[in-house]
Amino acid sequence: PAGGVSLRLCIMPVALEGMNKPVIDRIIQVDHVGEYGANRIYVGQVAVLGRSSVGPVIQQIWNQEKDHLKKFSELMVAYRVRPTLLLPFWNIAGFVLGAGSALLGKKGAMACTVAVEESISDHYNSQIQTLMEEDPEKYKELLQIIKQFWDDERQHHDIGLEHDAEAAPAYRVLKTAIQLGYKAAIFLSE
Amino acid sequence: SAVRCQLSPPQRALQASAVLRRVSDEQKKEPLTSSSEHQFDSHPTDHQPEQEPQGPHSSYTGQGGQQSEDYESEEQLQHRILTAALEFVPEHGWTAEAIAEGAKTLGLSVAAAGMFHSDGSELILHFVSQCNTKLSELLEQEQKLVQLGEAEKKPTDQFLRDAVEARLRMLIPYIEKWPQALSILLLPHNIPSSLNLLTSMIDDIWHYAGDQSTDFNWYTRRAVLTGIYNTTELVMMQDSSPDFEDTWRFLENRVADAMSMGNTANQVQSTGEAVVQGLMGAAVTVSN
Numbered sequence: 001p002a003g004g005v006s007l008r009l010c011i012m013p014v015a016l017e018g019m020n021k022p023v024i025d026r027i028i029q030v031d032h033v034g035e036y037g038a039n040r041i042y043v044g045q046v047a048v049l050g051r052s053s054v055g056p057v058i059q060q061i062w063n064q065e066k067d068h069l070k071k072f073s074e075l076m077v078a079y080r081v082r083p084t085l086l087l088p089f090w091n092i093a094g095f096v097l098g099a100g101s102a103l104l105g106k107k108g109a110m111a112c113t114v115a116v117e118e119s120i121s122d123h124y125n126s127q128i129q130t131l132m133e134e135d136p137e138k139y140k141e142l143l144q145i146i147k148q149f150w151d152d153e154r155q156h157h158d159i160g161l162e163h164d165a166e167a168a169p170a171y172r173v174l175k176t177a178i179q180l181g182y183k184a185a186i187f188l189s190e
Numbered sequence: 191s192a193v194r195c196q197l198s199p200p201q202r203a204l205q206a207s208a209v210l211r212r213v214s215d216e217q218k219k220e221p222l223t224s225s226s227e228h229q230f231d232s233h234p235t236d237h238q239p240e241q242e243p244q245g246p247h248s249s250y251t252g253q254g255g256q257q258s259e260d261y262e263s264e265e266q267l268q269h270r271i272l273t274a275a276l277e278f279v280p281e282h283g284w285t286a287e288a289i290a291e292g293a294k295t296l297g298l299s300v301a302a303a304g305m306f307h308s309d310g311s312e313l314i315l316h317f318v319s320q321c322n323t324k325l326s327e328l329l330e331q332e333q334k335l336v337q338l339g340e341a342e343k344k345p346t347d348q349f350l351r352d353a354v355e356a357r358l359r360m361l362i363p364y365i366e367k368w369p370q371a372l373s374i375l376l377l378p379h380n381i382p383s384s385l386n387l388l389t390s391m392i393d394d395i396w397h398y399a400g401d402q403s404t405d406f407n408w409y410t411r412r413a414v415l416t417g418i419y420n421t422t423e424l425v426m427m428q429d430s431s432p433d434f435e436d437t438w439r440f441l442e443n444r445v446a447d448a449m450s451m452g453n454t455a456n457q458v459q460s461t462g463e464a465v466v467q468g469l470m471g472a473a474v475t476v477s478n
Contacts, residue, residue, distance in 0.1 A: 032404065047470050048477050073404040080397060083404050103477060 020134055024142070027127050028072065028081045031146070033189045034120055035069040036087065037094040037182075041116060044098020045109045054106045054163060061113065061156050068149055075145070084189040093185075097178070108174070110165035115178035117157035123186065124150040264305075271302055272316040276364075279317075283367045284310035284374065311380050314371045315387065321360045322391045328356060329398040346399055347445050353395045354419055354445075355438055358426055362434075369427050392416050414451075418444045 042062035049055055076083065084090075101112035124146050131139045131146070168174060275292025282288040286303045288310070293302035306312045335341040344352065361368050375384040392415050401411060421444065426437045 047474060076404045077402045083408050087406050
């Protein structure tokens with residue numbers, strides 16, 4: 001169908017020569033996993049808190065994450081990176097985390113959001129540094145995307161704080177646990 | 191030999207090439223014209239300071255014409271020898287003899303075969319790598335034609351069939367000795383390389399077939415196609431029909447099976463999704 005053809009033409013193969021392929025592969029693979037997991041977390045949260053007062057807020061954050069995931073899926077195809085093998089596992093784990101934190105209440109969900117968004121933005125930050133050290137010109141497109149997403153994630157983090165994340169039960173414990181889990185996920189997926 | 195130990199690896203490679211060329215000089219008619227070549231010939235044991243920049247050189251003259259760059263890296267030399275050796279595989283198999291014959295056609299000494307393993311591993315891997323490259327180029331060309339509107343885009347099953355057939359047809363000139371090659375490729379010390387070559391070839395085919403999956407499908411599709419490729423290859427070894435038509439029919443059936451399996455998988459997934467939605471609804475009800 002015509003739609004399929006035009007989609008293919010939009011995702012033109014990126015010129016892969018001269019790129020530090022292993023670095024790019026890792027970055028895109030890990031970011032894809034991160035966004036995929038974040039997506040599943042918000043699915044879980046919306047499933048429980050969708051009709052509550054924070055429902056629209058979570059929905060809005062989720063929509064942005066959906067865009068992020070879509071973008072990384074496109075990059076994955078353009079740069080010919082393989083997706084991580086553990087995706088089905090993160091599918092379930094993300095959902096359980098989202099739904100679980102939401103069952104702790106609205107503040108619990110916000111605490112989860114703060115924890116995850118902080119981890120993701122730290123990660124993007126270090127990736128930006130890596131790419132800048134390598135060659136800012138060569139990776140301009142990728143840098144732009146990651147910078148934009150870093151900005152988005154910081155916003156999500158702030159929204160979480162605004163909605164009383166810190167008042168959540170066992171906020172510190174919850175936050176540390178989630179961030180450790182995130183680091184483990186990144187480690188396993190690399 | 192004592193001198194050799196003092197040289198660094200790149201210089202040893204230069205020495206190796208120089209030695210081979212010197213020995214073959216006796217057979218060669220044209221004299222070497224380049225001055226740098228001459229230096230090696232007359233002072234083989236001197237520890238020469240670097241005359242030329244190290245690293246791979248793109249222009250190899252071969253016939254002693256230009257004098258600027260007739261030094262090539264050891265890797266490039268090995269590639270040329272192995273390519274030349276392929277011509278002798280139908281007669282000698284994937285062996286050191288074939289490599290020696292190949293070296294001879296390039297005007298090198300038969301001692302060149304000593305650069306390689308005696309079981310012919312490098313020759314086979316080189317051949318597989320060459321075939322994969324040819325396949326990629328072929329698929330790239332086809333893609334260009336479709337993008338320019340000069341050809342119709344093939345449906346997936348036909349694309350896969352044609353790609354696998356094109357790749358397997360490259361084995362035909364060597365088909366009698368191919369079972370031997372397959373068993374060598376399965377030797378433990380070759381498995382990393384041969385697996386690598388296989389997976390990148392399959393990935394290439396799916397890429398040009400337009401696969402854009404970024405989930406577990408990525409793995410399923412490649413695993414399925416690898417299975418199809420390997421089984422078809424084995425069938426081809428036993429096939430004695432004219433132009434291997436039995437093999438292509440086998441291939442067609444396997445691809446069709448895979449396609450219908452994909453449809454079944456989709457149905458299973460839809461059912462699964464429906465079940466999950468039901469469960470979620472129950473969870474929300476409970477929590478509210």
